[in-house]
Amino acid sequence: MHTEHERERGDRRDPAREQAKTDTPGRQHLPSIGDDPASDNARIAARSANRDDWLVVPSVSSFVPVRRRAALPRGLLAACLLTSLLVVIPVVVTVVQAFEGGWGAVRTALAARSTGTLVLHSVEVAAVAAPLCAAIGVAAAWFVERTRLPGRRLWAVLFVAPLTIPAFVTSYAWAGLGTSLQGFVGAAGIVAFTYYPIVYLLAAVALRGLDPALEETGRSLGLNGRQVFFRVVLPQLQPALLGGMLLVVLDALIEFDAFVGLKFQTFSFDVYAQYQLGFSASGAAALSFASMVLCVVVLFGEAQLRGDANYTRVSQGARRVAERQELGRATVPALAVCAAIVAISDGIPVGMLVHWSTQSSHAALASAGGNLKYLFPATLTSLEVGVAAAAVALVLALPVAVAAVRYRGARVTVLERATYLSFALPDLVAAIALAYAASHYVRFLYGSFFLLVFAEGVLFLPFAVVALRATFGQLERSLEESARSLGSGPLASFWRVTMPLARPGVVAALVLVFAFTLGDLGTAQVLLPVDLYTLGTEFNTNSSTVAFAAAAPFAGVLIALAVLAAYVLMSRFGSVRSLAVR
Amino acid sequence: MAELECRGVVKSYGDRVVLSGVDLTVPEGTLTAILGASGSGKTTLLRLLIGFLAADAGTISIGGRTVADAGGVHVPPDKRAIGYVAQEGALFPHLNVAENVGFGLARPERRGERIGAALDLVGLDRTYAGRRPHELSGGEQRRVALARALAPRPAVVLLDEPFAGLDASLRAETRAAVLAALASADATAVLVTHDQAEALSTGREVAVLREGRLVQTAAPDVLYRAPADLDVARFVGEAVVVPGQAAAGTVVCALGTLRVRGAPVEGPVQVMIRPEQIRLIDGEERGVVATVLGASFFGAETVLRLELADGSGTGVSARTFDGAGARAGDEVRLSVTGPVTVYAPGEARA
Numbered sequence: 001m002h003t004e005h006e007r008e009r010g011d012r013r014d015p016a017r018e019q020a021k022t023d024t025p026g027r028q029h030l031p032s033i034g035d036d037p038a039s040d041n042a043r044i045a046a047r048s049a050n051r052d053d054w055l056v057v058p059s060v061s062s063f064v065p066v067r068r069r070a071a072l073p074r075g076l077l078a079a080c081l082l083t084s085l086l087v088v089i090p091v092v093v094t095v096v097q098a099f100e101g102g103w104g105a106v107r108t109a110l111a112a113r114s115t116g117t118l119v120l121h122s123v124e125v126a127a128v129a130a131p132l133c134a135a136i137g138v139a140a141a142w143f144v145e146r147t148r149l150p151g152r153r154l155w156a157v158l159f160v161a162p163l164t165i166p167a168f169v170t171s172y173a174w175a176g177l178g179t180s181l182q183g184f185v186g187a188a189g190i191v192a193f194t195y196y197p198i199v200y201l202l203a204a205v206a207l208r209g210l211d212p213a214l215e216e217t218g219r220s221l222g223l224n225g226r227q228v229f230f231r232v233v234l235p236q237l238q239p240a241l242l243g244g245m246l247l248v249v250l251d252a253l254i255e256f257d258a259f260v261g262l263k264f265q266t267f268s269f270d271v272y273a274q275y276q277l278g279f280s281a282s283g284a285a286a287l288s289f290a291s292m293v294l295c296v297v298v299l300f301g302e303a304q305l306r307g308d309a310n311y312t313r314v315s316q317g318a319r320r321v322a323e324r325q326e327l328g329r330a331t332v333p334a335l336a337v338c339a340a341i342v343a344i345s346d347g348i349p350v351g352m353l354v355h356w357s358t359q360s361s362h363a364a365l366a367s368a369g370g371n372l373k374y375l376f377p378a379t380l381t382s383l384e385v386g387v388a389a390a391a392v393a394l395v396l397a398l399p400v401a402v403a404a405v406r407y408r409g410a411r412v413t414v415l416e417r418a419t420y421l422s423f424a425l426p427d428l429v430a431a432i433a434l435a436y437a438a439s440h441y442v443r444f445l446y447g448s449f450f451l452l453v454f455a456e457g458v459l460f461l462p463f464a465v466v467a468l469r470a471t472f473g474q475l476e477r478s479l480e481e482s483a484r485s486l487g488s489g490p491l492a493s494f495w496r497v498t499m500p501l502a503r504p505g506v507v508a509a510l511v512l513v514f515a516f517t518l519g520d521l522g523t524a525q526v527l528l529p530v531d532l533y534t535l536g537t538e539f540n541t542n543s544s545t546v547a548f549a550a551a552a553p554f555a556g557v558l559i560a561l562a563v564l565a566a567y568v569l570m571s572r573f574g575s576v577r578s579l580a581v582r
Numbered sequence: 583m584a585e586l587e588c589r590g591v592v593k594s595y596g597d598r599v600v601l602s603g604v605d606l607t608v609p610e611g612t613l614t615a616i617l618g619a620s621g622s623g624k625t626t627l628l629r630l631l632i633g634f635l636a637a638d639a640g641t642i643s644i645g646g647r648t649v650a651d652a653g654g655v656h657v658p659p660d661k662r663a664i665g666y667v668a669q670e671g672a673l674f675p676h677l678n679v680a681e682n683v684g685f686g687l688a689r690p691e692r693r694g695e696r697i698g699a700a701l702d703l704v705g706l707d708r709t710y711a712g713r714r715p716h717e718l719s720g721g722e723q724r725r726v727a728l729a730r731a732l733a734p735r736p737a738v739v740l741l742d743e744p745f746a747g748l749d750a751s752l753r754a755e756t757r758a759a760v761l762a763a764l765a766s767a768d769a770t771a772v773l774v775t776h777d778q779a780e781a782l783s784t785g786r787e788v789a790v791l792r793e794g795r796l797v798q799t800a801a802p803d804v805l806y807r808a809p810a811d812l813d814v815a816r817f818v819g820e821a822v823v824v825p826g827q828a829a830a831g832t833v834v835c836a837l838g839t840l841r842v843r844g845a846p847v848e849g850p851v852q853v854m855i856r857p858e859q860i861r862l863i864d865g866e867e868r869g870v871v872a873t874v875l876g877a878s879f880f881g882a883e884t885v886l887r888l889e890l891a892d893g894s895g896t897g898v899s900a901r902t903f904d905g906a907g908a909r910a911g912d913e914v915r916l917s918v919t920g921p922v923t924v925y926a927p928g929e930a931r932a
Contacts, residue, residue, distance in 0.1 A: 478669065482727075577676060
């Protein structure tokens, strides 16, 4: 069989077969770019591979031809290195800080009995929340992208909104539900229902990019709808799932904002307490060693999980749009599931906000009235910080995302992974490290608006990279190559071809960082210039004094902005400018 | 326009050698088709020529200028003055036809006559200028891609499977338009394809790439009638191969005594005959007797699968214009027209 196959290919005796191959849409780039002797298998395998940029296909890696990639250009390498360096600054500073107190302090902090417990708490939360996120995110994405569920666009916004609603608002809202949630269940639940949208967004992109022919083939081979989902669709969502869960886990390990209302004792909460109580900076910094180790372990573990699979990207070709599944009698249960997800993730914070605003304690109302004059300046400051941080993150993320999509290789993988080190420290610790570094080495930055913007931008950089990659991965390489052949340099090609087409993804990246910055508390509390206040800090100040009615207007503006951001994300994340319909 | 030259181009990925010393010269104003199967390295060669890849060894020159050599010269694609037509055309979806065609032109030129002239060249009406790529048919997209490549007056045009994915009639029409455009632009061009009919019908010369090596570069008719070896013979078309005994410019084989092309050889050989050289003949005494095993009807022609009746069980196929009536089991008489090509026995790898 094998030899006959090869001979036939060599002889080219069968023009009809060749013709058939030629005419298959979507194959154009693979065979010739691949040009590999194992080509037929590779072609099928690679075609069946999910086209989104996460595209790592461990199961077929052995077939996938070595992709020929030009060496990483020096300018791009330098830009990526710069980004990595900036991300690593807080980590390095924290290490230096930790050792300032000498070995003893480090050892004491690490050996403390509580440290182990706290780390365990964080790990447990991550371990429970990540699979939950995966399940919720995939289910939600499936309903929105592949079924005729009524009101899909509305659902899409509601599924994304929990991510953009500030975690501390959600946290206080959950805390308001009662003391039963003030423990592990509440902590794991809040992380799951706040961060499942990450999986949702990535899975939705992957589902959109899936070739419907694969599912049809599955059906023709005798699989029923459910079997097709588990045996054909789900394996292809694996890269999106792994990527999404990686972000969830990393985030959960250092999460602080989400637990601020629940008073759940995780490790970053303890770090926060240490600083609040004015313990030695080096001891608290030493505590962060645990999170650094966890972060590296998770990054390494995830890389192992993916294997050394080749990243494969297949040209888009002419793909049909998948038929949406008729839900029929399942419509009502499906709506109920979606409603339940939304009720927990969006309903609790929004409902609690309404509840707070209608609380009619006179004292609270009085202070609420007094606080309203801060609403406008706080909103303005929040917007300024958010926009500036988004711009910083975009500039830093662009070279990394381009390198990750276009010049894959060991070096680029390391550089890209380095950006995830912004998850190595609780944001509070990172912020303090930056403040420390600024006060010692670049005094003029200390307490400046710019330092805050920089910190927020770096903190949420991985999300910008993910959003950009999801879009850049959709763009055909041959477009940029054509631009190069027409005399445009690398930067000009990027500017004239890549950027215009990737605009929705760029917007998504900006909005993602903007929303996170708006909803960030820890960094702002440390680095906000003394004369400024944001929506988040005002909310926190007021809610800390249990004047929830006073805090409500700030939360209201935050949630309104969050829903707006969710709308933008829902429609743009991972997509390429659509030109077919005008 | 200028010529393109490769000398000793080598490229490997890890320990897999993809190109092992490619020499290619494309004379000015001509089109050379590079023909190769999947895995032969043809796309790698194309990408080396464009500059998306750097060769491990060897030199590439375009228009007399060395654009790549082992000494570290590597002119980037945008400085090579090449035109590149990617598979499927790769038109910029966010730009209309005129903006696509004008992409490689300097700003002042984009408003001038050049865009219209390029559209004329590929036989597209100038009213297409405002259309978007998704409003064009597949064939029109290829033409626009070629117009875009030709507009900046490149020294060499490189086409990567330019007709792949088009249906048969559109393919013929697009091919004619592309060839006419290249000819009237007096372009030096390289076309890469895995389709032998396409290579033979488009190239002034056809270069056969096999396992990273150009095994033969020749005019299409020479390549077809006198392939360098039996593998090439089978790659560029169907071949009937029978053993024979050569002497004094002729060869005696199961199909009779046939004239040998080229320099005379002596002794045992393998005889390569193209199926269309085998004709059915009327009359009782002449020719070689064969039994029809099956017939494939293609409209203008019919391909007969035959077994010689000499008891040797030798199978041959004949491409005929008059065999439509033949049925399995029929007895026919064959003769071979024109000279045949012979090879040393045991030479073929297959």
